[in-house]
Amino acid sequence: MTTRPLDDFRIAARPEIEAWLRRLLDRQVRLQLSTPAGASLLTQLCSVDVEHHSLGFEVEPGPLQQLQALLDSAELVAVAYLDNIRLEFELDALVLVQGAALSTLRAPWPAELYRFQRRQAFRVEPLGHSYPRVLVPHPHEPEMALRLRVLDLSVSGLALLLPADVPPLQAGLSLNAARVELDGDVHFETTLHLQHVGPCSPDAQGISHGLRLGCAFGTLPSGAERALQLYIDQTQKRQRLLKSPELRLMQVHRRCHGFTLLEAAIVIAVLGIIAAVAVPSYGSMLARQQLRAAGAHLALDLRTAREEALRSGRSVFVSSRGSGPAWCWGVSRDAPCDCQSEAQKEGRGGAPACSVGRGEARDYPLVELGRADTLELQPGLGRALRAGSIELKTRKKHSLQVQLNALGRAHLCGPDAPKPADC
Numbered sequence: 001m002t003t004r005p006l007d008d009f010r011i012a013a014r015p016e017i018e019a020w021l022r023r024l025l026d027r028q029v030r031l032q033l034s035t036p037a038g039a040s041l042l043t044q045l046c047s048v049d050v051e052h053h054s055l056g057f058e059v060e061p062g063p064l065q066q067l068q069a070l071l072d073s074a075e076l077v078a079v080a081y082l083d084n085i086r087l088e089f090e091l092d093a094l095v096l097v098q099g100a101a102l103s104t105l106r107a108p109w110p111a112e113l114y115r116f117q118r119r120q121a122f123r124v125e126p127l128g129h130s131y132p133r134v135l136v137p138h139p140h141e142p143e144m145a146l147r148l149r150v151l152d153l154s155v156s157g158l159a160l161l162l163p164a165d166v167p168p169l170q171a172g173l174s175l176n177a178a179r180v181e182l183d184g185d186v187h188f189e190t191t192l193h194l195q196h197v198g199p200c201s202p203d204a205q206g207i208s209h210g211l212r213l214g215c216a217f218g219t220l221p222s223g224a225e226r227a228l229q230l231y232i233d234q235t236q237k238r239q240r241l242l243k244s245p246e247l248r249l250m251q252v253h254r255r256c257h258g259f260t261l262l263e264a265a266i267v268i269a270v271l272g273i274i275a276a277v278a279v280p281s282y283g284s285m286l287a288r289q290q291l292r293a294a295g296a297h298l299a300l301d302l303r304t305a306r307e308e309a310l311r312s313g314r315s316v317f318v319s320s321r322g323s324g325p326a327w328c329w330g331v332s333r334d335a336p337c338d339c340q341s342e343a344q345k346e347g348r349g350g351a352p353a354c355s356v357g358r359g360e361a362r363d364y365p366l367v368e369l370g371r372a373d374t375l376e377l378q379p380g381l382g383r384a385l386r387a388g389s390i391e392l393k394t395r396k397k398h399s400l401q402v403q404l405n406a407l408g409r410a411h412l413c414g415p416d417a418p419k420p421a422d423c
Helices: 014-026 064-072 224-242 261-312 342-346
Strands: 030-034 040-049 054-059 076-082 085-091 095-097 103-108 113-117 133-137 145-153 157-163 174-181 187-199 210-217 316-323 326-333 357-360 367-372 375-377 388-394 399-404 410-413
Touching: 014 040, 014 076, 014 113, 014 261, 040 064, 040 103, 064 095, 145 224, 157 187, 187 224, 224 261, 261 316, 261 326, 261 357, 261 367, 261 375, 261 388, 261 399, 261 410, 316 367, 326 367
Parallel strands: none
Antiparallel strands: 030 040, 030 076, 040 054, 054 103, 076 085, 085 113, 095 103, 133 145, 133 174, 145 157, 157 210, 174 187, 187 210, 316 326, 316 375, 326 357, 367 388, 388 399, 399 410
């Protein structure tokens, strides 16, 4: 079995290194510092100094023998786990800075950082049906252009749905010049090696609508693996958001029993009293939950926009349309998109597509859009051209704001934010 070179996982660009270090700092992720001799220390970042390109690590009170082994070592490796990503980098010239109340370890920025996808996070199922997709000519009928839906995706391959009305394919074939489109803007060409063919999982009526093609990627072009990893990260984030308690629908299972007319009358009377007291409170609680879910969705799209600006070196815009109960926001590259235009939703006719992220009123029917700024994140830096905010509110007089500061970081504020704070 061959192994991929470490260059596939290496990050050397300063803006990307800063972005990953910032995420470790903001989320207070634990890091393990270790030496080849076996000495180790569990710590976390307390500062990321951009001006002097230095890092600060917390030092908890304890025996100095283990700490001295780290200071004396010529080789030191830091390892951290961020969601399903393993980050690893080397540190040089570790120095202990002792203070009256707190001691810290100081070290220069790493020259490079390695980012590994953890194995259990390789395969994700797309959330939509339009993208990702694969465009490829049929190997037996070259004039037939196939547009195949991706059922699941990993950094090493994908599964495709071959419709029942298309001539079948056999395992062992190679699909040359396959165009893999992750969204309207991100795509690459490669060879797909067909490894296995089987029936697709049946639907609710027990009917299978085609064949499942398991394919492995051939040689990937430059940047394709990074694009796949970014797509997997973003899809996992959205899946976690959709599974959050604010977005789950509660199912109530009822069982029927026999009862008398008197029992029915008593139950109806009690339910009427409870409804008169509880329904207004329940409606207010439901509206607040939808508001917080919409705020979390928008904040996630703003963080994704910052990561995209850092990764792609292109300007990323967050724009909104509409007001009251008919509204939407969209995240696009190079220019603001119109999330209410069908052409711009899909990027037809040269219009910028809302392909990086979007949200709309039908997902949060109790939420309305208030005052909103068009936000722009600078290419390669991820910083906001200017600070701004987008306000979300409900008819129950709940409100919160999603603010973007000059560094491109999003946070929630307002009386109904998960952690209420003044804006």
